[in-house]
Amino acid sequence: MSGYFSSSVGRKFFMALTGLFLVFFLLVHLIANLTLFFGADSFNATAEFMGTNPVIQVMQPLLALGFIAHIITGIILELKNNSSRPIKYTKNNVGANSTWMSRNMIITGLMIFAFLALHIINYFIPIKTTHVENHYELVVGLFKNPIYAGIYVLAFIFLGLHLMHGFQSSLTTTGIRQEKYQKCIKTLGTIYSLVVALGFISIAVWFHFA
Numbered sequence: 001m002s003g004y005f006s007s008s009v010g011r012k013f014f015m016a017l018t019g020l021f022l023v024f025f026l027l028v029h030l031i032a033n034l035t036l037f038f039g040a041d042s043f044n045a046t047a048e049f050m051g052t053n054p055v056i057q058v059m060q061p062l063l064a065l066g067f068i069a070h071i072i073t074g075i076i077l078e079l080k081n082n083s084s085r086p087i088k089y090t091k092n093n094v095g096a097n098s099t100w101m102s103r104n105m106i107i108t109g110l111m112i113f114a115f116l117a118l119h120i121i122n123y124f125i126p127i128k129t130t131h132v133e134n135h136y137e138l139v140v141g142l143f144k145n146p147i148y149a150g151i152y153v154l155a156f157i158f159l160g161l162h163l164m165h166g167f168q169s170s171l172t173t174t175g176i177r178q179e180k181y182q183k184c185i186k187t188l189g190t191i192y193s194l195v196v197a198l199g200f201i202s203i204a205v206w207f208h209f210a
């Protein structure tokens with residue numbers, strides 16, 4: 001088993017599995033946050049449900065582990081790839097053979113990681129350590145600040161770019177390799193990435209100007 005994870009194929013597979021888990025989390029997180037558009041009562045009820053539901057309480061530590069595992073494995077993969085390729089490829093038309101997104105997963109990934117640290121400080125820690133009466137006020141209040149609204153929108157753009165390659169790569173790595181499904185996976189990945197990125201962006205922009 002440990003041999004499996006120390007091989008590059010094993011690491012890539014593990015990366016894809018944790019990635020798919022995060023793809024699912026993001027969709028649930030987006031749906032929960034979209035209830036902000038229905039007003040304070042609706043969002044506070046969602047926050048209450050998410051904060052007390054036993055299934056969510058079990059999922060939360062798993063989610064944290066999933067994030068950490070995905071980030072650490074990604075950094076190891078990048079370092080290993082670089083060290084096994086000490087002389088950089090001469091740039092022979094890389095753009096034609098791969099996308100910008102696929103070549104820059106480590107950069108977009110590290111940007112999301114930086115956002116996540118800020119995001120946990122903004123919401124998760126205050127909610128867990130102090131008695132926040134009105135979750136809606138806390139969440140919406142942050143977006144009034146143009147610096148936070150700007151940083152969040154930028155992070156969601158990086159997230160969209162990361163998902164644009166990550167979604168299809170995860171599905172291909174974990175098993176769906178047949179040529180006939182590739183086009184379908186690519187389209188699904190593009191739709192998913194746009195919905196998630198634009199969904200989160202709409203929240204930050206709307207509540208900045210509202």
Ligand code: HEM
Pocket residue numbers: 029033047050051060063112116119123124127139159200201203204
């Ligand atoms: C407009 C966008 C977003 C809003 C308004 C938002 C809001 C929140 C809030 C209120 C919490 C605290 C929940 C609680 O513990 O009761 C939270 C937690 C969290 N958020 Fe976000 N979030 C947004 C986008 C994102 C994105 C894009 C990611 C990942 C890339 C993310 C990852 C997390 C994680 C990992 C937690 C901690 C675990 C959890 O409580 O579920 N969030 N978010």
